[in-house]
Amino acid sequence: MMVKKMGAWMLLALLTLVGDWYGRCYGCLEEERIGLLEIKALTNPNSIYMRDWVEYSSNCCEWYGIECDKTQRRVIRLSLQVARDQSLGDWVLNASLFLPFKELQSLDLSGNGLVGCSENQGFEVLSSKLEVLDLSQNRFNNDKSILSCLTGLSSLKSLDLSDNGLKGSGFKDLSSRLKKLENLDLSWNQYNDTIFSSITGFSSLKSLDLSYNQLTGSTGINSFQLQPMRLGKLENLNLSDNQLNSSILSILSGLSSLKSLDLSNNMVTGSGIVDSFYLTASHDILLIILFLSQEK
Template sequence: MRQMCVWMLLMALAFVNERCHCCLEEERISLLEIKAWFSHAGAAGSYQLEGWDKEHFNCCNWLRVVCDNTTNRVIELDLFVVNYDGLNAVEDLYLNASLFLPFKELEILDLSDNQLVGGLKNQGFQVLASGLRNLKELNLDYNKFNDSILSSLSGFSSLKSLYLSGNRFTGSTSLNGLRNLEILYLKSTDFKESILIESLGALPSLKTLYASGSKFKQVEKG
């Protein structure tokens, strides 16, 4: 009788586990750390991550998070406009790449409109690129990045779509190494014409360039 009860309990646990489709614990902890990162920086919109807490165990059901239906790994993070407060000033935010490295299967990362200005020491895009080998779409629109991040983006060899509109680029550095990139957004930027041409020549898979509102500066010949 006791063996029968144990067997029934194991079957019940297996059934619950199969029905749960819960996210990985490592990724759930990392999401909580990302929320703490925004909150610690005083992110005005961090309230939008209120559903991210220890009481809600399955992070695949959290807003702004998408998981693979088979593996339950996080494949999309939509973190746009978390550090934003309309016309009111908000603090600048520095990327901490280590927070995102546990998401090995991540395909889409949206960090647009967050007042990001760069990365913490040894925690910038070069580190992020080394860990997110499956990333296909990266949205950095309307932050405060400058040319210093452009060379580090070359590590994202799997990218197909890259959004860089509305940042503080002057085009002193070209984009390269993104051999699979198909779509590039450079709206409202100030790339030098020669650097832009050089960048486009280094993107063999590029099909579409969105650059409305940009002022491509011609380089004066001495």
């Protein structure tokens, strides 16, 4: 009798191990599969991008827009680009929707009509492992609406807020929360020169895109000029398609790590501009690429 009981326990243990192995090797975890189906139901049950997100298919690691860790089979990348039914109107996000994804590293929510986050339900409820967040082509409109979402993201390295109609200077508060941020895309917004004083706090920033804004270099940029060393790691800077003139070069010359600078489609003119920048810059190895516009 004792042998039979031991045999039964061993069989149960074996089945448990096999079930766990099967769940991890065949597809993502059950709680994450259910979480993905809930996202589909709340955003767009009829989405062509989610047509393989179906209940009878347990291998959700092979679903469109999903990437799982090869070892643990947990979702590490989730792309919901243009996934939401736009007829639903503006979307105030409750980020607890993504709580099942404990190992999530990359989240794409671009083009979904986002205007803000529910109170105390911003991205602070998510895993601290999130490194990449794409919120481009939404409807945040101003810094305050986006600040209600971006808290608790201590591991974030890349943030895309392009094409949101953003304006203001609220990023000064945000820099203290995103201390590891390396890539920031603010292109195709409505920022004026006040944005310069807001971004100096991002001490880990390596790439900054401010193209297609309303920058002139005439006001609000002095604080940026006085504190270039706070952006001492900045390597790539895109200021194209603004209204900047040649004086911007002397202001940027203190960025000692700069390797790529795009000033195309501005009002930067003159044959001696590049030489002037070389002479005033404090780079040990200068690998600056200037895309200068023709005189307008």
